[in-house]
Amino acid sequence: MDDGDSGAPLEVMDRLIAASGLPAPVSVHTIDSDGNGLDNRLMRAELTDGRMVVMRQSRVATTSPRRRVDFLRANGINTPKLFASDDAGAALWEYISGQTLADSVANGTADRTAWRRTGAALAELHAVTFPASLEGTIDADSLSLRTTDPVESLLDNLAASGPWVEKHRPRLRGALEHVRCFIADRATQIRTARPSVLHGDVNLLNIVVNEDEARLIDWDFPRVGQPLAELSALDEHAYLHGLDGLPSSFFEGYDRPVPRDLLLAYRIVGCIGWLASGDWEEWDRAPELPDAARSRLDKWHQRLLDWSIGIPEVITTLR
Ligand SMILES: Nc1ncnc2c1ncn2[C@@H]1O[C@H](COP(=O)(O)OP(=O)(O)O)[C@@H](O)[C@H]1O
Ligand SMILES: [Mg+2]
Incomplete structure (x- = not known):
């Protein structure tokens, strides 16, 4: 598989959090240790205001999903909110609690x-x-x-x-x-x-x-x-x-x-x-x-x- 070139996960996460205007993270965990994520590296961060976000970093370079997500949400489809993304395959999403x-x-x-x-x-x-x-x-x-x-x-x-x-x-x-x-x-x-x-x-x-x-x-x-x-x-x-x-x-x-x-x-x-x-x-x-x-x-x-x-x-x- 080609590697996306968005960079080291923690740095990318910090960059996306800063770009989205969200507060800094207090803790970061890798999710998905049991092999659920075939296509993406996944990390979950808790922010200083108590909110949680998920960073998905594609293993292959991928254009930002921003416009696509805007289109879906504008039509009443409740995708997780997209806080920030780049054109190398990394995106910061709303964390959906539950299982x-x-x-x-x-x-x-x-x-x-x-x-x-x-x-x-x-x-x-x-x-x-x-x-x-x-x-x-x-x-x-x-x-x-x-x-x-x-x-x-x-x-x-x-x-x-x-x-x-x-x-x-x-x-x-x-x-x-x-x-x-x-x-x-x-x-x-x-x-x-x-x-x-x-x-x-x-x-x-x-x-x-x-x-x-x-x-x-x-x-x-x-x-x-x-x-x-x-x-x-x-x-x-x-x-x-x-x-x-x-x-x-x-x-x-x-x-x-x-x-x-x-x-x-x-x-x-x-x-x-x-x-x-x-x-x-x-x-x-x-x-x-x-x-x-x-x-x-x-x-x-x-x-x-x-x-x-x-x-x-x-x-x-x-x-
Ligand atoms: N926004 C989210 N909120 C909560 N859990 C998530 C979220 N995104 C991913 N996960 C967790 O990570 C797993 C893999 O993420 P997913 O986005 O489905 O990646 P992949 O494309 O690799 O399958 C999911 O099954 C879920 O457990
Ligand atoms: Mg999946």
Whole structure:
């Protein structure tokens, strides 16, 4: 990986705190010793006025997220506040107190309220909609949108996984053909769903829950796309953390209609697509990956493989 050249973490943190006009830090801690942060070095500082901030320093040089964050917040999306940033990949953020939804699921404290709030947090960004048939990235200071037919995207993704399926899961051939027909049959309904802002990297480590709210953090990859694609990714991550999928309380908080059969179709296409992707080999070859992150990814890979075996059973609801 290329090193961002913003400098030694403590110096960078001091520089960003000074630039933001915040008071000096009284203590600084490295966060993330268990390998949660794959892309960033993370430090938390307590300031003399008692406030907490987080410094994220990307391992690769990255343009300041300032304009992107302003755009998201101007549209009512409650990202953490951005206090200061540079163009080398360092940024100073509001610290969101609480625990990640991943920890909260692991220690059994993720109750219905936490999930309802998570649903409300996703609804907030999915409410920022775009005209039909657009998709693309929300970059540092521009949006790169292309006209995209969501039906064609789903079918293309499914077709692109074909060689992997033939090699590793030939028994799924019939079930995936059923999914393909289901998508084609429901094309009109799929096309009527408006694209919206998506977080772009939803997983339980990027959601912080506390006694008041659930907040999405790690806004490196926001995009415009289909809300169902993002919901199905989160559903899959809930499963990767040991649940069946998103609980009903999530959908209460989301509070807008979610056609469960379409959600399942998105999830199947996403699951097979991820299994067929180059991610797993790339992570296998990444020497800098912390052990905790590696064992988490190995576990996720196995769980995805296990879930894929059950696809012929779950698709009986797709008619
Ligand atoms: N603003 C924040 N408030 C509270 N905790 C944070 C914040 N930013 C990061 N963290 C903690 O650090 C971890 C990794 O940070 P993240 O921004 O997701 O980096 P990465 O891109 O490396 O995944 C998160 O899972 C969370 O525990
Ligand atoms: Mg993250």
